[in-house]
Amino acid sequence: MAKALSPRPLPTILLVSLIPVASWFVVRPLLSPAPPLPALYTSFGFSIYAFLAALYLVPALGPTFKGANLKGRDLLKIYSDPIPESLGLACASIYVLLLILFIPFPFSNLVANLSSAKPQEPEGLTATASLHHELAMYLSSLLSLLMATMLGFLDDVFDIRWRHKLPIPIIASIPLLMVYYAEGGNTHVVVPLPLRSIFGVLVNLGPLYYVYMSLLSTFTTNSINILAGINGSEVSQALIIALSVILNDLLYLPWPIDFRIPLHLLGSQAEVEVGGVLHAGMSYGSKELVGRHLFSLYFMLPLVGVCLGFMYHNWYPARAFPGDTLCYVTGMAFSVVGIQAHFSKTLLLFFLPQIFNFLLSCPQLFGLVPCPRHRVPRFDPDTNLLHPSKTLFIKPPSNLTTLVLRTLSTLRLTELTIHATTGNVLEATNLTILNFFLLRLGPMNEKRLVQTLMCTQVAGSVLAFIVRYGLAGLVYDGDRH
């Protein structure tokens, strides 16, 4: 089976043809006449660079990582040759470095002046102050991403136990929180319509808002991390969530052509107003909303590039493993855009499969049901199929555990093995979404399972858009918040 482990071939033609395309996008904003939203061109160009860098660097660095003992056996394969591990570090480094090199494009008056043919109308100190403010937000996001990278890699090197690694994203989110505070960030949230008679339209969460932000990063990071274990699962989740965020961002950009979403078909009460100063889609002419979603795009586009490049090598059968670093960085990137661009509730809607997986995992995470170190499906080397893995009860479970398991079994979320005479639970399938798929759809091979996961993720995002733009009108009275 040495064949399965030889590196995937890399077409040189891709490198040769994409570099000029990417470079054109990077340079285009500097040429006169400047396009609208110039930095978006650069960001797109950088994303192609990110894709190419991940595609070519990941296999090149594999031997170095193996040499530094960063390697692991693929537990769901018949061969035992070690695969290089923690290559999410390479992806994260490419990602953060490109985001740093991107700084002058959106945040520099110098570049803006270079690219504008006629001198812009001076807007005085307000514009400069706003640019400094956005730059500070951007830099604090980079600091959080870099901390996530570093902590993820430390986790890989020191193999931190999962109970100790839960708070790691909170540490990584500290720069975000500190700068949010220093910049006098808004801690008000919009109250849903039914509760307004009690709380008013806006409620100031104060310090609770900071707790919310750090919990958000803990959730986005760890929820991707616990939905891992099969080839391509971490990176495909990140990819689809990033693409969903991008699609959502694009709705708020000032497109030159008017387009409207048939919101009334989705049952929305909100009137469809398209146009305004900036011809903005869902921004209704709010420059601030456009700015926020541009900010989000700057982080999401290169993330998609890096994920695509890495996925090529992580796809079944995997030639490289992501390690925890990739989960930490992608999770933190989603938190960053959710917080800084103020759409954390919408963001959470893109995590529906992760929320389901987390809720399903709770009995095991909180010690009600025994939790083995690995909950990945069981591999049958004879048929090459995956089956649900099981957790064993050494001693009879408590009444509470039995109740929870029987409820989950009734909901068809787990399968129990019951002792014929005592009626005690002897075994239960591990409580993860992957085992749930295998239970409901029958044994399948690893590639099929990751494809099922991806389809579920896409379906979740479609549902998220329906909820966000269809049903949200029932509890909120506008899309400005």
Added chain:
Amino acid sequence: MAKALSPRPLPTILLVSLIPVASWFVVRPLLSPAPPLPALYTSFGFSIYAFLAALYLVPALGPTFKGANLKGRDLLKIYSDPIPESLGLACASIYVLLLILFIPFPFSNLVANLSSAKPQEPEGLTATASLHHELAMYLSSLLSLLMATMLGFLDDVFDIRWRHKLPIPIIASIPLLMVYYAEGGNTHVVVPLPLRSIFGVLVNLGPLYYVYMSLLSTFTTNSINILAGINGSEVSQALIIALSVILNDLLYLPWPIDFRIPLHLLGSQAEVEVGGVLHAGMSYGSKELVGRHLFSLYFMLPLVGVCLGFMYHNWYPARAFPGDTLCYVTGMAFSVVGIQAHFSKTLLLFFLPQIFNFLLSCPQLFGLVPCPRHRVPRFDPDTNLLHPSKTLFIKPPSNLTTLVLRTLSTLRLTELTIHATTGNVLEATNLTILNFFLLRLGPMNEKRLVQTLMCTQVAGSVLAFIVRYGLAGLVYDGDRH
């Protein structure tokens, strides 16, 4: 010799007594009436925390580092038990985390308003813009420090070869350069008096200024890194340079009492003007100069704290090794303050022993003289003394090499072993400042050698102050730049 390796005792009394003191300094600026320069109090409090954290965490993390194979033999000892390596990572993490937690104190209007009893006179958008600008500078510095930490640790894990690690500080300085550019940073330098007839008073270096900045970080980082190898050498260099920078910064603060330096004694032509709006020492009332040197203090004070704490465990005989991480982070910290606070020329004066060591090393670094992997002095286990280590010539050296070596030998910087009949150079002592000390002062033990290095560093700083404030008046016409 197991005794030598048992951890150094940690007095609990230090922890119990210093925590309240540090906490008082952190909280003091929030109490009314606010002291002048409130954030400096907090910075000092944080530095005590940094000292305590390094003092207590370094021995606590030792076993974990050894478990992850981050350990090394002390080559200059008779025992061979491995010592935990790369503990500079712990220091760097404490340092960066405290700098992040420090953000709200100097850069937040909220904290400023909390601490001022009477509402300050509003200075409008200018003050806010300037605060945002300084925050962006601060955050870019943190990004560079965090990158240096990460790259240093990668170097320790992957054991990068020294020719490949030379450009690493350039990568770490990218955030600094990008934000400097985006913020429209000044690229003018003041021309020395004799050259003004040709270049004028100010000359715009343009892109060359960015080259200068990245070379500065390469120098400060690598020059500390190549002066390593004996217990305590890296951290003591960093400590003394940081203290010198702090002393220089203190000269520019608005002290409540007027003090004046007897510049005329040092031969300065500049008139001694003390006073002005802020009663500033060398700032002559310039708020900008005070701000720059405060910025520098915010970075240097906690660095001293961390270095002191680590030095306790790294002192002869060492219980913990710093790894490359410490050199990278301290080197980058010096570059950051030199660049952001605009005193890079003064900063370089504090590197006199490093400059000497670098120049002396050049023939070996650039391949003229064979360079063994380790150039540390040779340890004689019988006498416990260090002797100059030697490099061997397998084949007779070229004429150029012979010329260089004979010149260095005449200058008493190296000692050669000459073949009695052919006159060829057979051996030369390695070209480092440590071997130079041993050549000139005779064999000594490791503790004595590091003390000699520290005395030299202090003497270098004294000379630096004389040159900066005494002789600079001959080539520059004021201290405002």
